[in-house]
Amino acid sequence: MHQLVLIRHGESQWNLENRFTGWVDVDLTELGRRQAREAGRKLKLAGLGFDVAFTSVLKRAIRTWWLVQDEMDLLWLPTEIDWRLNERHYGALAGLNKAETAAIHGDEQVLRWRRGYDELPPALTRDDPRASFADPRYAQVPPAQIPLTESLRNTVQRVVPVWAQRIAPAIRSGQRVVISAHNNSLRALVKHLDGISDADIMAVDIPNGVPLVYDLDEGLQPLRHYYL
Numbered sequence: 001m002h003q004l005v006l007i008r009h010g011e012s013q014w015n016l017e018n019r020f021t022g023w024v025d026v027d028l029t030e031l032g033r034r035q036a037r038e039a040g041r042k043l044k045l046a047g048l049g050f051d052v053a054f055t056s057v058l059k060r061a062i063r064t065w066w067l068v069q070d071e072m073d074l075l076w077l078p079t080e081i082d083w084r085l086n087e088r089h090y091g092a093l094a095g096l097n098k099a100e101t102a103a104i105h106g107d108e109q110v111l112r113w114r115r116g117y118d119e120l121p122p123a124l125t126r127d128d129p130r131a132s133f134a135d136p137r138y139a140q141v142p143p144a145q146i147p148l149t150e151s152l153r154n155t156v157q158r159v160v161p162v163w164a165q166r167i168a169p170a171i172r173s174g175q176r177v178v179i180s181a182h183n184n185s186l187r188a189l190v191k192h193l194d195g196i197s198d199a200d201i202m203a204v205d206i207p208n209g210v211p212l213v214y215d216l217d218e219g220l221q222p223l224r225h226y227y228l
């Protein structure tokens with residue numbers, strides 16, 4: 001049997017302010033830092049260990065992993081940072097308050113943007129300061145792959161390759177893997193792992209800073225999952 005642990009970052013400043021975030025590089029709040037440390041303590045208490053970690057390129061996921069690592073005395077652990085684990089790109093919604101957006105566009109539209117599988121938020125224009133083309137952390141990414149908006153389906157399409165190319169081979173080789181990422185990039189992975197339908201993924205939400213443990217069989221099919 002193999003084990004995989006997923007952690008959504010602790011509360012970010014824009015989670016607190018109820019703003020669409022996506023690829024904007026917002027940091028953790030004090031509560032988010034405490035949640036991350038608590039996640040590390042729970043993992044240690046449960047006797048879970050790791051051989052390799054994966055994070056997105058966004059500081060809320062990286063810092064969460066640092067704090068977990070620190071609590072587990074695992075600061076030495078090899079960590080792979082991959083942009084494909086980033087949060088779903090929220091396009092022109094990035095930075096807007098979710099409640100104010102619902103007051104303008106209606107609760108149903110906002111729910112479709114947030115949880116629908118194929119719903120695309122309005123796209124950024126290429127010259128929008130929120131676009132990521134000039135950001136050095138994406139210097140190696142072909143510009144055609146840098147999104148201006150994304151549906152959850154688009155997010156699945158970039159998360160599944162990092163699973164297939166990097167994460168699944170590490171698990172198959174016997175390594176114990178932890179992934180520190182985001183609500184929607186982890187929803188994308190969970191959809192793939194559990195074979196959740198396009199309709200049922202709407203109801204799936206992943207809380208901040210609570211380790212989600214998957215037991216996987218030899219073929220990497222999930223046997224069970226639970227929150228610590």
Ligand SMILES: O=C(O)[C@@H](CO)OP(=O)(O)O
Nearest residue numbers: 019020021022087114183
């Ligand atoms: O704003 C975001 O980037 C995400 C995660 O906080 O929001 P939601 O969970 O509403 O998709």
